[in-house]
Amino acid sequence: MSSPISRVLATYDHTDLRHAAQAGIRAPSLHNSQPWLFGLRDGTIEIRVDPGRHLATDRSGWAARMACGAALYNARLALTAGGRPAVVDAHPDPADRDLIARLTPGNPRPPTYAEAELYDAIPRRYSNRGPFWPAPVPAGVRRALLGAAADELAWLDLLVGATSLAAVSEIAYSADRVLRRDARYQAELAGWTHADRAPDGVPSRAGAPLPEPQDLLPQRLFTDRRRLPGRDYEPEPLVGVLGVAGDRPADQIRAGQAMQKVLLAATAAGLDTSMISQPIEVPAARDQLRRALGRAGSPQILLRFGYGTPGHPTQRRDVADVLI
Numbered sequence: 231m232s233s234p235i236s237r238v239l240a241t242y243d244h245t246d247l248r249h250a251a252q253a254g255i256r257a258p259s260l261h262n263s264q265p266w267l268f269g270l271r272d273g274t275i276e277i278r279v280d281p282g283r284h285l286a287t288d289r290s291g292w293a294a295r296m297a298c299g300a301a302l303y304n305a306r307l308a309l310t311a312g313g314r315p316a317v318v319d320a321h322p323d324p325a326d327r328d329l330i331a332r333l334t335p336g337n338p339r340p341p342t343y344a345e346a347e348l349y350d351a352i353p354r355r356y357s358n359r360g361p362f363w364p365a366p367v368p369a370g371v372r373r374a375l376l377g378a379a380a381d382e383l384a385w386l387d388l389l390v391g392a393t394s395l396a397a398v399s400e401i402a403y404s405a406d407r408v409l410r411r412d413a414r415y416q417a418e419l420a421g422w423t424h425a426d427r428a429p430d431g432v433p434s435r436a437g438a439p440l441p442e443p444q445d446l447l448p449q450r451l452f453t454d455r456r457r458l459p460g461r462d463y464e465p466e467p468l469v470g471v472l473g474v475a476g477d478r479p480a481d482q483i484r485a486g487q488a489m490q491k492v493l494l495a496a497t498a499a500g501l502d503t504s505m506i507s508q509p510i511e512v513p514a515a516r517d518q519l520r521r522a523l524g525r526a527g528s529p530q531i532l533l534r535f536g537y538g539t540p541g542h543p544t545q546r547r548d549v550a551d552v553l554i
């Protein structure tokens with residue numbers, strides 16, 4: 231165990247920063263906008279929102295904080311895997327809204343088996359928007375997903391039964407219609423959709439096939455690829471809504487970390503995942519969702535889980551581009 235003096239003197243260096251950022255940049259972000267920066271300050275690692283990559287249609291900053299929260303969770307795992315876990319001070323300065331977290335070295339220790347497993351899952355996680363097979367997700371894996379959310383002080387409601395799925399589906403479609411009528415929103419989405427291997431944005435090959443009216447959930451239009459005629463998208467999807475107690479910036483950073491832990495736990499268990507956020511981005515739909523779930527607190531993202539055919543991981547910018 232380290233003494234109080236060595237704890238006071240413990241600092242992170244550039245190697246730790248690079249290691250943390252390398253894992254951080256694999257986090258998901260809305261439209262793959264990658265709105266994060268990583269820096270060293272007085273021996274601590276700081277994670278910040280990159281104001282230059284803030285989406286114009288993310289007026290409140292929710293999407294940037296979710297993404298940076300997920301990047302923070304990856305960075306925590308990387309530091310833990312390296313034997314130097316961090317003490318996290320999230321959103322330490324309300325006057326500095328872009329400062330997501332400050333990470334100080336805690337007591338050195340080896341990672342647990344579970345932590346090492348989640349760390350190993352980081353490069354294997356990506357959004358798979360294709361249809362999933364009907365195979366049900368086993369009860370033990372569902373419990374692991376619920377536990378992953380709870381570990382980060384969030385809740386995950388896995389929707390059970392046709393009635394709750396239908397209610398959430400209706401809310402998600404009404405939100406999707408609002409966003410589709412919003413020319414600014416669509417222009418920004420189109421600006422982040424690419425045909426090729428750009429270092430950010432969503433390549434069209436990572437998109438779901440074009441939607442059909444009977445689909446349960448609205449998918450974004452990243453591609454014009456049609457699917458086989460008459461084939462239903464997926465008969466029995468597992469959909470979850472992840473939320474936290476409140477909706478302040480610190481709550482959203484917490485939600486981002488919890489989302490990432492759930493996605494990594496799913497990946498480690500052999501599941502494919504994707505995210506749906508239209509009903510969170512439209513305030514009226516989000517209120518409806520909160521009421522439909524009957525939950526105190528605030529829904530932050532919808533997650534889709536299942537077994538898919540291999541999809542297409544998206545690119546990231548070089549780690550050097552996110553270091554400050």
Ligand SMILES: Cc1cc2nc3c(=O)[nH]c(=O)nc-3n(C[C@H](O)[C@H](O)[C@H](O)COP(=O)(O)O)c2cc1C
Binds near residue numbers: 263357450
């Ligand atoms: C806050 C947030 C909201 C997102 N919303 C959606 C969504 O509505 N539909 C979707 O297909 N992907 C959504 N994504 C996933 C991103 O598009 C994806 O993470 C990004 O393109 C990077 O790709 P990857 O997840 O394969 O690494 C969202 C991600 C975040 C963090």
